[in-house]
Amino acid sequence: MNSFSSIVFGVALLGLTLVVIGTYNHKYDNSRPLTAEKIEQPPVNVSDIMNLKGNIISLQNNDSGVPEWILSGKWQIGAKTDNNTSTNATGQPEIKFSSTITMASIDGTRTHKHRLTDFKLLNMLFQNRTATINGTISLVTSEDDFGIIDKRLENVPVGVTVMNVNTVMIDMDKNSVKQHFGNFPIYGKVG
């Protein structure tokens, strides 16, 4: 290596040293949280799910696991009274849940409607980003489908689970609704 090459190489090494020093020689901020839009989200509470609403977007399979019905409609969670902060005797906030569901057969030949109404709250569970509301509802069915299910089924146990304030799962007691919605919950989206 000639002397000019040595000088150039020396300058290059000096430059690289500066780059390494620039990268590492400073006070590290180890306290930085794992801030990412999806990583760090606060746990949900009742105010996060109050006044949520959205669409039912679900498929119902038959006993062979083949899609048979398309479920669509609306759902909403809201305060029972105008005052969002009112509570019942057990200290739970007075909230209501309601939904309308239209079931259309995959081949498009049959359709009927349900309403989930008269929600009565039993309890609410909050676990990190998941909120579950347990209670009972009345399942009201349009006249077209009386042959399959009663016009009005009352006190049907239901669990409504809101996940990440983004999706919803409505799980009615299968025996109470005579397996009308198959073996899986009904799913929906917030917003």
Next chain:
Amino acid sequence: MNKKVKKYILIMIPLILSAYTHLWNPLGFPSIHIDEGHYMRRAMLVLEGMGPQESATTGYPRTYDHPYFGQLFLAGALGLLGYPASFNPHSDVSSIQELHLVPRILMGLLAVLDTFLLFKIAERRYSTTIAIIASILFAIMPFTWVFRRVSLEAILMPFLLTSILFALYVKDSKNIQNKALLNSKSKYEISNNVLILLSGIFLGLAIYTKIPAFTMIPLIGTLVFFYSGKNLKSVGIWFIPVITLPLLWPLYSVLVGQSDLWAYWVFWQTDRDPSETITFDGAITNFLKLDPLITILGISGIVYSAIRKDFLPLMWISPILIFSYLIEWVQYFHLLYIFPAMCLGSAILIDYGQKIIAKHSHPIISYSLILAITGFAIVITSMLITLDVNSSYYNVYATIAQQIPSTSDKVQRNVTVIGSHFWVWDSYWITQFVLDKPHYVTDPHLDSKFKKQVQTNNVLFVDDPIFLKSISRKINSENLIKIREIHNNSVEIASFIDNVTSHTTDSYPYNTLPIMISNEGHPTGKVAIRKNY
């Protein structure tokens, strides 16, 4: 006139043209891109001794989106000038302009350096004629205005070109077509191994600036291989810094215990969903619209070169285009890498055309081709670079800066700035780090459901159409209700009409102005500053 003087005069032509196109009116054109605010903010963090890694607690939440050399280089270059303190910064318009002027002049100087490096590359590989044509095209073709912005691609370009140049200077090659250069002996000769290492170091630094520069590995690796006499050991030596320098970035994340965050944001970068407008096709189309002449000439020249079995220009553009196609999330300025190759390809074609014309007519007529292209390009580029598209920008910026109060300890934050993503982040680096006016920001782009509470009683709003749309959405958020309430009780203190694309017409090149601000969320129209204190 002796040969040396003639050569110096010849090389001065592209350099003077480049100085004109890259240093004229840097404040007026092009528009300040949102990314310029991000890169300057990170450079300010380095200058403040906080290192190249932005803190998610106090800064931009997308922490590990790029490696560090961009901010290290900017901070180093600006720090040598004593920036920002030596410019006695204030919150008035002229001071805000001055703070923007310095980095833009730096970028202009880098572009002049790029012009010189491209000249040397073409001279080394081909001939002085091709070198002059290629560097003139680089200096004046309309797309060259993209180099005027503070962008990672523009920062890494001189390092990339230097890497190519050093690879071409590896001696004893049978591949140098310009044989005269091989015979020249100089006491300033650099040995092969050092040249190879330097080439690797410069490419490593380019990749340490922005990862897609790795797509130049096939080109430069091939050059090192052939120019070193097909020596695989040389390629191995070259490859060491190419790989190790960018590894400083993940290594940093391991040292601070954030390798999970590093992986998260790297995958976020690579998996960004292309929108309807941000696609590979869209980027290519915008490149064509911005500079149709260099696109047509460049592609033709690259094809012509490949037919002549000279694959250098083709190897230059192919990997980055394939990578961009696979990544999908591509914008026109991401294609900056291919611009020098387009100029080189065009120069090879024009040189060939000139030789054909010279054969059949007077040699002077043969120069008409490059003169016509040069004349056209200078006119088009001048039409663009003489525009003032940023005057309202500086006024809005200065008003925001003036309305954020200073705090005695320079730590306590008394104000929250709420506005569109563009304004809250573009205005952040000067107000927060240069003028020492600490404040919080609320950005509906990053906090689309308004989950973050307003942390101060005093709120400064930057109202523009994008922000107003974001707070009028139907969202179940107590915070948004509160923001609307504060907004309704705030008072407008100034308003401006953002003139960034007001010069747009149906004819070229003014029809390309909307491309200049495409996909960056730059609000146009009325921008009002409101406050509740």
